[in-house]
Amino acid sequence: xxxxxxxxxxxxxxxxxxxxxxxxxxxxxxxxxxxxTQAASxxxxxxxxxxxxxxxxxxxxTLPNAQRPAPIGKPGEQVYAVRFTGDRGYVVTFRQTxxxxxxxxxxxxxxxxxxxxxxxxxxxxxxxxxxGLLFGVGKDADDRGLMQGVKVSLFDVRxxxxxxxxxxxxxxxxxxxxxxxxxxxxxxxxxxGNSTRIALPMLLTLDASEPPLQTxxxxxxxxxxxxxxxxxxxxxxxxxDISATRSLLLG
Numbered sequence: 100x101x102x103x104x105x106x107x108x109x110x111x112x113x114x115x116x117x118x119x120x121x122x123x124x125x126x127x128x129x130x131x132x133x134x135x136t137q138a139a140s141x142x143x144x145x146x147x148x149x150x151x152x153x154x155x156x157x158x159x160x161t162l163p164n165a166q167r168p169a170p171i172g173k174p175g176e177q178v179y180a181v182r183f184t185g186d187r188g189y190v191v192t193f194r195q196t197x198x199x200x201x202x203x204x205x206x207x208x209x210x211x212x213x214x215x216x217x218x219x220x221x222x223x224x225x226x227x228x229x230x231g232l233l234f235g236v237g238k239d240a241d242d243r244g245l246m247q248g249v250k251v252s253l254f255d256v257r258x259x260x261x262x263x264x265x266x267x268x269x270x271x272x273x274x275x276x277x278x279x280x281x282x283x284x285x286x287x288x289x290x291x292g293n294s295t296r297i298a299l300p301m302l303l304t305l306d307a308s309e310p311p312l313q314t315x316x317x318x319x320x321x322x323x324x325x326x327x328x329x330x331x332x333x334x335x336x337x338x339x340d341i342s343a344t345r346s347l348l349l350g
Contacts, residue, residue, distance in 0.1 A: 104282040111183030116207045117147040122178045140172030146207050162210045182225040193221035194244055201259040216262040220250045224279050228295050230322030231257030236279050239269045248275040253327045266327045271303030281342035289348040295320045298346040310337045
C-alpha cells in the first residue's frame with residue numbers, strides 16, 4: 100500500500116498463519132474507456148505458515164489461483180481498504196464503484212472469495228462490529244469516479260456470500276475530510292453491550308464560497324436491531340487542521 104497508516108491492516112496473524120494482501124498494479128485509469136485496456140487486478144492474498152524445521156515462512160496458499168482464478172478487484176482498480184477478522188477478510192477496491200469483497204479464510208490452505216457488493220464511492224477504513232456488521236468510512240463518488248464528500252456506511256456481512264448495505268450517509272461536498280483521512284486515531288469507538296458508539300471529527304465543505312464546517316459526527320450502532328443512529332456536534336466554521344484532532348468517549 101502507498102499509505103503507511105494503512106499498511107499494517109493488510110497483514111494479519113490467525114491461528115499461526117500470516118495472511119497478507121498485496122497489490123502491485125498501476126495507479127488506475129483516467130477514463131472508463133481506458134479501463135478496458137487494463138489487465139485484471141493484481142491484488143493477491145498470500146497465506147504463509149512457519150516451517151518449524153528452519154523457522155522460515157513458506158507459502159501455504161494464494162488467491163487468485165488456478166482453481167479459483169477470479170481476480171480481487173476489477174481492471175484498473177486500486178486496493179483501498181483491507182481488514183482481517185478471524186477467518187474472514189474484507190477488501191475494498193475502487194476506481195468508479197466500490198466493490199466490497201468478502202474472503203473466506205476458514206481453510207487456510209484454500210482461501211476463497213465468496214461475496215461481492217458494489218456501491219457508489221469507496222471505504223478507506225473498515226471496522227468490524229459485533230453481530231456480523233461492518234462499519235466503513237471513505238468518500239462518495241459520482242458516476243465518473245470523481246471523489247465527493249465523506250461517506251459512512253454500515254454493511255451486513257453475516258452471510259459472507261451476500262453482503263448487504265444497511266445504511267449509508269454522505270457528508271459535505273468534494274474537499275470534505277474526516278479524521279480518518281490522516282490515520283486510524285482520528286476515530287474513537289466504545290462498545291457498551293449491544294451498542295457501539297463511534298465519534299469521528301469532520302471538516303465539511305458545504306458551499307464552495309463559504310468556510311468549512313467543523314463538526315464531530317456521532318454514530319450509535321445497535322447490533323440487535325442492526326441499525327445506525329446519527330447525530331452531530333457542530334463546533335464552528337473556518338479552515339483548521341484536523342490531522343491531530345482526537346475524541347474520547349466516556350460514559
